[in-house]
Amino acid sequence: MKGMRQMLKVKNLNVYYGGIHALKNVNLEINQGEIVTLIGANGAGKTSTLRAISGLIPYKSGIIQFKGKALKGVPAYKLVYEGMGHVPEGRKIFANLTVMENLELGAYSRKDKHKVKEEYASIFEKFPRLEERKLQLAGTLSGGEQQMLAIGRALMSKPELLLLDEPSMGLAPIIVKGIFEIIKEINQGGTTILLVEQNANMALSIAHRAYVLETGNIVTSGAAKDLMNNEDIKKAYLGE
Incomplete structure (x- = not known):
């Protein structure tokens, strides 16, 4: 390096x-x-x-x-x-919000709002399971899916x-x-x-x-x- x-x-x-x-x-x-x-x-x-x-x-x-x-x-x-993005221990997703709403919150710091759509696409490409469940409440996801969501949410801020x-x-x-x-x-x-x-x-x-x-x-x-x-x-x- x-x-x-x-x-x-x-x-x-x-x-x-x-x-x-x-x-x-x-x-x-x-x-x-x-x-x-x-x-x-x-x-x-x-x-x-x-x-x-x-x-x-x-x-x-x-x-x-x-x-x-x-x-x-x-x-x-x-x-x-x-x-800087931080995916905390225990995931700390917003259980009573949907997958999509969790991801939207991850993008709150972005100035380039027009590019945020591309970010969703890239996250759904990495985590197809999240796309299938994007309207589901995050609290109903399995542990693995919640971890994917926590990582996806952090990545939304690029x-x-x-x-x-x-x-x-x-x-x-x-x-x-x-x-x-x-x-x-x-x-x-x-x-x-x-x-x-x-x-x-x-x-x-x-x-x-x-x-x-x-x-x-x-x-x-x-x-x-x-x-x-x-x-x-x-x-x-x-x-x-």
Whole structure:
């Protein structure tokens, strides 16, 4: 990824929840065009890292730069306008709205309203199931379809950087495989991705680089394929 511009830089990030020091001097960077994954056990601080980056929780100290701009104090909704999308853990779709209404809400930040129709077409191409169910209430969709909708809704804002939090959670392996194919496709279309994922095997299989988080500290990082072959990582996270 040489010569690529830096999309995101996190430097010495510290996050506290009350008296708990949840993230301790976390450093990571993502270059344009990469899929970078953050793996680690439950409670390691993966979700906190994403939420701090997208402005959903405050951080005590450190620097987060998105496309060279410091984000301290920028409200979460403004980051959508800057080109950041976040698919939260647990999907957080609007259950009492239709699939189409959820997607429309994803496009609220778009200035080029005339192009939004093309976006629907591209999302329905990626997720044909959503097109079949576009008038259905989102709450009536299966878990896999809700995940597709959450990703589709985030893509409606045409993000340059997409944060994905546990996209495989609670889904059957066959559905997970499909979702990960789509994540790869989104990346090949030019979107940079930061992926937080419990399923380390799946995450490392599609990522370019990875960071491993343990109790709020980044303990190792490197090329995803190197980490896949690292004995310690295999034992700790890859079920070997």
